[in-house]
Amino acid sequence: MKPYVLFCFVLAMPAGAHVGSPDAFFEGDAGPYHVFVTIRKPPVVPGVAVFELRSRTGDVREVKIALGAAYQFDEKLLPVPDTATQSRPDPQFFSCGIWLMEDGPLVAIIQLDGSQGKARLAIPFTSYPQGTLPLGNALGVGLAALMLFLAAGLVSIVSAFVREGDLEPGALVPAPRMRRARMVAAASAIIVAALLWAGRQWWGAEALGHRGIVDFFQPPKLEAALESPHRLVLKVVGTHPNWARYAKRTSLVPDHGHLMHLFLIRVPSLDRMWHLHPARLENGDFLADLPPVDAGRYHLFGDIVDRNGFPWTAVGEIDLAATGGPRGSADDDDSGWAGASLALSAEARRMVYPLAGGARMVWLPGPLRAGVATQFRFRLENADGSPVQDMEPYMGMAGHAEFVRSDLAVFAHIHPAGTAPMAAFEVVRLSGAPQPSDTSMPGMQHAAMTMPHDLLSPEVSFPYAFPSPGTYRIFVQVRRAGRVETGVFDAAVE
Ligand SMILES: [Cu+2]
Numbered sequence: 001m002k003p004y005v006l007f008c009f010v011l012a013m014p015a016g017a018h019v020g021s022p023d024a025f026f027e028g029d030a031g032p033y034h035v036f037v038t039i040r041k042p043p044v045v046p047g048v049a050v051f052e053l054r055s056r057t058g059d060v061r062e063v064k065i066a067l068g069a070a071y072q073f074d075e076k077l078l079p080v081p082d083t084a085t086q087s088r089p090d091p092q093f094f095s096c097g098i099w100l101m102e103d104g105p106l107v108a109i110i111q112l113d114g115s116q117g118k119a120r121l122a123i124p125f126t127s128y129p130q131g132t133l134p135l136g137n138a139l140g141v142g143l144a145a146l147m148l149f150l151a152a153g154l155v156s157i158v159s160a161f162v163r164e165g166d167l168e169p170g171a172l173v174p175a176p177r178m179r180r181a182r183m184v185a186a187a188s189a190i191i192v193a194a195l196l197w198a199g200r201q202w203w204g205a206e207a208l209g210h211r212g213i214v215d216f217f218q219p220p221k222l223e224a225a226l227e228s229p230h231r232l233v234l235k236v237v238g239t240h241p242n243w244a245r246y247a248k249r250t251s252l253v254p255d256h257g258h259l260m261h262l263f264l265i266r267v268p269s270l271d272r273m274w275h276l277h278p279a280r281l282e283n284g285d286f287l288a289d290l291p292p293v294d295a296g297r298y299h300l301f302g303d304i305v306d307r308n309g310f311p312w313t314a315v316g317e318i319d320l321a322a323t324g325g326p327r328g329s330a331d332d333d334d335s336g337w338a339g340a341s342l343a344l345s346a347e348a349r350r351m352v353y354p355l356a357g358g359a360r361m362v363w364l365p366g367p368l369r370a371g372v373a374t375q376f377r378f379r380l381e382n383a384d385g386s387p388v389q390d391m392e393p394y395m396g397m398a399g400h401a402e403f404v405r406s407d408l409a410v411f412a413h414i415h416p417a418g419t420a421p422m423a424a425f426e427v428v429r430l431s432g433a434p435q436p437s438d439t440s441m442p443g444m445q446h447a448a449m450t451m452p453h454d455l456l457s458p459e460v461s462f463p464y465a466f467p468s469p470g471t472y473r474i475f476v477q478v479r480r481a482g483r484v485e486t487g488v489f490d491a492a493v494e
Helices: 003-011 137-164 175-216 241-249 422-430
Strands: 024-030 033-040 047-055 060-069 093-100 104-114 117-127 221-228 231-237 261-267 272-276 286-289 296-306 311-320 335-338 352-354 360-363 374-381 400-405 411-414 459-464 470-480 483-493
Touching: 024 117, 024 459, 033 104, 033 117, 047 060, 047 104, 060 093, 104 422, 117 422, 137 175, 175 241, 221 296, 231 241, 231 296, 231 311, 261 411, 272 400, 296 411, 296 422, 311 411, 335 483, 352 483, 360 470, 360 483, 374 470, 400 459, 411 459, 459 470
Parallel strands: 221 311
Antiparallel strands: 024 033, 033 047, 047 093, 060 104, 104 117, 221 231, 231 286, 261 272, 261 296, 272 335, 296 311, 352 360, 360 374, 374 459, 400 411, 400 470, 470 483
C-alpha cells in the first residue's frame, strides 16, 4: 500500500461503538436550549444522513448544521451550514438531510438561534458504509439493454462507414468492400467486447474496494483465551487486513478512565452479565481479571475508542467453566449481575426491577417501536416510593445502559448524553470544536458528565431508538452509596 493511501485511511477512521445500531443520538444543553438530536445514517457512504433536532426548552427559531472531521477539527474547513426545515405543526422540531461524503469520525456543528440568543453544539458521530446496496433488477435489465444497444450501434456505425462512407447516394456497394466492411465489423465487435470486459474488471475492482471499506468498519473480532481460571487474555482482530495496519498506527484513548469496557453476557438466556475493565498489555492485547463466574457460554463485547475518536466494539465468544476463589486485582468500576432468563413472550415488559434494601428501579413508560427515538427514563425509588437520595456518578456518568437484542446482533452502550462515548467528546474538545454547552467549565466534557461525589437526581435517562424489532434486554447501571446496582428490563419491540 502506498503511503498516501495509508494516510487517507488513518484520517478516515470513524466510530461505531455499537453493534447493529448505526444511528446516533444526543441529549444535552446547547447554551440555554435543551435539545434531543437524532442522526439517522445512510446505509452507504456517500449517502444522505437525516438530522432531527427537538428543542425541549426555549423558543428555537433556526437550526443550521455543518459537518467536519472530529479529529484535527478545523473551523476554517467547515462548509457553509445547511439550514434545517422547521416543522409547521411542531415548531420545536427541525430536520435536515446532509450528504455524508466520507467515512470516518465526524462532528456535527449545530448552530441554534432563538429567543434566548445563539448557541452552538458539537456532536461526534461516525460515518461508514454498513453494506453494499444491490443493483435493482429493473435497473440492471435496463442498463444491460442500453449497453447492448450502444455496443451494436457502434459496430454497425463503424462497418457502415467502411462500407459506404464515400459512396455516391444510390450507388451499389462493390463486393470487395462488402467483405472489408464485414471484417471491420468483426474486428470492432472484438474491440467493443474487450472494452466491455475491461469495464467489468473496473466495476469488479471498485466493488471489491468498497467491500474492503465495508469490512474495515465491521466490528473487530475479540479473540479470548483463558490463561488461568481468572486470567482472560483478549486480542482485538479487525475483519479487514488494513485494520491491523491501522491499529498499529493509532493509539487508544481511555473512555471513562478505561481503555476497554468489556461486557460478558451469558448466552442464550442473557441471565449473567459482567462489566469489566481489562488492562492493556505491552503487546497490545488486553488482560481481564475474571471474577468468579457461573459456567456457560459467554458473548463478549469489548468497547474501545481510538485516538481519532472512533469507537469500536469488538465481538467474541468463550466457554467458561465455573470459577471460584479470589481475583488477582479487582477494579473498583467492575460490576456484575445475575438474574432471570430473558423473557421471550411478546407481552414481556417488566417495568419494575427490585434493588438492594427494598429499593427499586422503575422504567417509565415510553414507545416500544423500532426506529422511534425517545428518552428511556428510569427512576430509583425507596421501598416507600420516595426517590432515593444516594445516587452517585458511576465512572463519571449518571448511568450506563446496554441495549442487547436476544440474538446478540444488537448491542449498544448508551449514556445520558447519548451514543457518542465520552472519549469521542474529548477528542472533539481537544481538537478545538465548540462544546455542547457554552457555559461548560474547562475540563467538563459535556452536560451529562458530573463531578465525582456529587449527588445525582434519582432519575436517569438515555436517548435512543431500538434499531430493529425483536426482544431486547436493557441493563441499566448506576452507583448508589458506592455500590453499582444493575436494573434489568425486557421488552418486545415491534
Ligand atoms: Cu458506559
